[in-house]
Amino acid sequence: MGQRSAQWYSGTDRNAYIHRAWMRRGLPTHAFDGRPHIAIANTASDLTPCNAHLNEVAESVKQGVYEAGGIPLNLPVVSLGETQVRPTAMLWRNMAAMATEEMLRANPIDGVVLLGGCDKTIPALLMAAASVDLPAVVVPGGPMITGTFRGVALGCGTDVWKLSEEVRAGTLSEQQFLRSESSMIRSRGHCNTMGTASTMALLAEALGVIIPGVAGTPAPDSRLLESAHDTGRLAVEMVSAERRPSDLLTRGSFLNAIVALAAIGGSTNAVVHLLAIAGRLGIELTQDDFDRTGANVPLLVDLQPAGRFLMDDLHRAGGLLAVLREVRDLLDPDALTVTGRPLVDYLDGAQIWDPEVIRVREEPLLPQAGIAVLYGNLAPSGAIIKPAAASPRLLTHRGRAVVFESIEDLHARIDDPDLDVDADSVLVLRGCGPRGYPGMPEVANLPLPAKLLRAGVRDMVRVCDGRMSGTAYGTVVLHVTPEAAVGGPLALVRTGDVIVLDVAARRLDVDLPAEEWALRTPAPETVRAYAEPARGWERLYVNTVQQANTGADLDFLLGSSGHQVARESH
Known part of the structure; x- marks a missing residue:
C-alpha cells in the first residue's frame, strides 16, 4: 500500500489491528486494501x-x-x-x-x-x-x-447597514425595519x-x-x-x-x-x-x-x-x-x-449572459477598482482603503479628528447631540487591531453621528486599526498598521488634530510638526482600553498574533508546510 493511511492500517501487528478494528463499524475489509x-x-x-x-x-x-x-x-x-x-x-x-x-x-x-x-x-x-x-x-x-422587502431586493448585510442608518436618521420606522428581518435571509x-x-x-x-x-x-x-x-x-x-x-x-x-x-x-x-x-x-x-x-x-x-x-x-x-x-x-x-x-x-468557453451584471472590459463600472495601500506618519506600515466603496469627493480630504478610544466609547458618544463633529470631521476609532480588541473586529465602518444623518450626511472619512465587513461601504481607512495597541501612531492622535487623506498619492498623515509628534505619549484612557486577557486562547492570541499587513496569523504558524505524519504512540 502506497497511501499515507497505510501507515495506520497495513500489517498484522497490534497497532494495525487496533486502527482497523476501531474503524470497522460498517467499513468492509476492502476499505483497508489501499x-x-x-x-x-x-x-x-x-x-x-x-x-x-x-x-x-x-x-x-x-x-x-x-x-x-x-x-x-x-x-x-x-x-x-x-x-x-x-x-x-x-x-x-x-x-x-x-x-x-x-x-x-x-x-x-x-x-x-x-x-x-x-x-x-x-x-x-x-x-x-x-x-x-x-x-x-x-x-x-x-x-x-435573494429575498425581497416591499418589492425591493435585499442585499444581506449591506441593507442591514443601510436600513439601520435610516432608522437612526428618522426616515424609517423601527416597526418597518423589524418587518424586513424575516425577508433578509430567504x-x-x-x-x-x-x-x-x-x-x-x-x-x-x-x-x-x-x-x-x-x-x-x-x-x-x-x-x-x-x-x-x-x-x-x-x-x-x-x-x-x-x-x-x-x-x-x-x-x-x-x-x-x-x-x-x-x-x-x-x-x-x-x-x-x-x-x-x-x-x-x-x-x-x-x-x-x-x-x-x-x-x-x-x-x-x-x-x-x-x-x-x-x-x-x-x-x-x-x-x-x-x-x-x-x-x-x-x-x-x-x-x-x-x-x-x-x-x-x-476561460475559452466562458460567456457573459447579462452585461448589466458583468461588464465587458471596455465598459467597466470603474476603470480602477483594486485595494489602495496608504502610508504616512499615521500608518508607517500601511493602511488600506477600497476606493470602489468610497465617496469620490472624500478620496482627497482634510478634516479635524474626532477620536474614540474603544467601541464602547464610540457607542456611548456617537449619538450625543453635543458631540463636536461636522460633516468634514474624520472619525477615528482605535484599540481595534489584532491585539487591541483582541481579534480585529469589523467595526471600522463607524456609524455616522445621528445629528449628521438627520442633516442628510451619508458618508464621512473614517480611520481605524480594525476591519470592515465586506458587505459595508463608505470612505473607510482600515487595517492601520502598526495598530494602536502595539505602539502605532494611531494611539497618539488627539481630537482636533488635522488628518490628511490623499488616496491618489497613497498617503495618510496627521498634519502635525514632527517634533510635537515625537513628544506625545498615549493617554491613560487609551491604554486602559486595550485587551489584557488572562487565560486561554485570547492570551495565546494576543501574545503571538502578527499585524494586519502580514495577515494577522500567529507568529509560530508562519512558514512552509509542516510534517504530514504524526508520531506513533500506542
Whole structure:
C-alpha cells in the first residue's frame, strides 16, 4: 500500500489491528486494501447558520468519493458563525486553522475535501490545508438566494447597514425595519452580497482550489450537490496524482486572486486572508502586491455593496469565469487548478449572459477598482482603503479628528447631540487591531453621528486599526498598521488634530510638526482600553498574533508546510 493511511492500517501487528478494528463499524475489509481515505473537513453547525446545509453537501461528496473507489470520512472541524460569535469571528480564525491542521495531520487520511462558506471558514480551512500539504479541494457552500422587502431586493448585510442608518436618521420606522428581518435571509447559504464569504469563495476558485465554475453556485441550487459529487471523485484522483496545495498555491495563483478581487469588487478582508494563506506556504506576498497588481484592474461586477445586483445574479450572468475572461491578459497562464489544468484553460468557453451584471472590459463600472495601500506618519506600515466603496469627493480630504478610544466609547458618544463633529470631521476609532480588541473586529465602518444623518450626511472619512465587513461601504481607512495597541501612531492622535487623506498619492498623515509628534505619549484612557486577557486562547492570541499587513496569523504558524505524519504512540 502506497497511501499515507497505510501507515495506520497495513500489517498484522497490534497497532494495525487496533486502527482497523476501531474503524470497522460498517467499513468492509476492502476499505483497508489501499483505497484512498478522504476526510471531509466539515464546518456545518447550527450556530453557523450560513453553513448549516453543509451536512447535505457532505453526503454528495461521500457518494463521489465512494464512486471513485475511495473511503469518505466525515470530520467535523471548528466552525465560526460570523453573525453569532462574540467578540468577533476573526479572533478564532487562526484557532480554527490550527485545530483543523492538527486533525488532518493526526488522522489516517490521504486527502481532504474542505467544506466552508461563512466568512472565516474557507480561509481557515485553506490555511490548514496549506500547512499540512495533503491533497485538498474546496466545496464552497454558496450564497443564499435573494429575498425581497416591499418589492425591493435585499442585499444581506449591506441593507442591514443601510436600513439601520435610516432608522437612526428618522426616515424609517423601527416597526418597518423589524418587518424586513424575516425577508433578509430567504434561504440556506451565506450572504448574497459581495461580502467576505462570497469574495473568499470566488478567490478560492481563482487560486485554483475549487473546480472551475463552481464558486458562486447558490446554496439551494441542485447543481451545488452535483459539483460536490464531482469534487468527491476528484479528491480521489488528486491523491493518486499527488496533487497538493503546494503545487497549486503559487505566487502566480495569489496574483490571479488579487486580479479577481479587484474585478469583482471584493471584500477588504481578502487582504488579511490571502496574506495568511500565503504565509503558511512561505510564499512571498505582501500588502503592496494588492496595490501593484490590483489597483489598475477595472471593476466589472455590478454587485452590492459597490453596485446594484446580488450573487444569484452573478451566477446566472456567467459567474467568475466570465469575469476572468475579460481580464485574461492580466492572469498568470501557468497557475494550475485542482484538476491539474491551468485556470486560463477554463476561460475559452466562458460567456457573459447579462452585461448589466458583468461588464465587458471596455465598459467597466470603474476603470480602477483594486485595494489602495496608504502610508504616512499615521500608518508607517500601511493602511488600506477600497476606493470602489468610497465617496469620490472624500478620496482627497482634510478634516479635524474626532477620536474614540474603544467601541464602547464610540457607542456611548456617537449619538450625543453635543458631540463636536461636522460633516468634514474624520472619525477615528482605535484599540481595534489584532491585539487591541483582541481579534480585529469589523467595526471600522463607524456609524455616522445621528445629528449628521438627520442633516442628510451619508458618508464621512473614517480611520481605524480594525476591519470592515465586506458587505459595508463608505470612505473607510482600515487595517492601520502598526495598530494602536502595539505602539502605532494611531494611539497618539488627539481630537482636533488635522488628518490628511490623499488616496491618489497613497498617503495618510496627521498634519502635525514632527517634533510635537515625537513628544506625545498615549493617554491613560487609551491604554486602559486595550485587551489584557488572562487565560486561554485570547492570551495565546494576543501574545503571538502578527499585524494586519502580514495577515494577522500567529507568529509560530508562519512558514512552509509542516510534517504530514504524526508520531506513533500506542
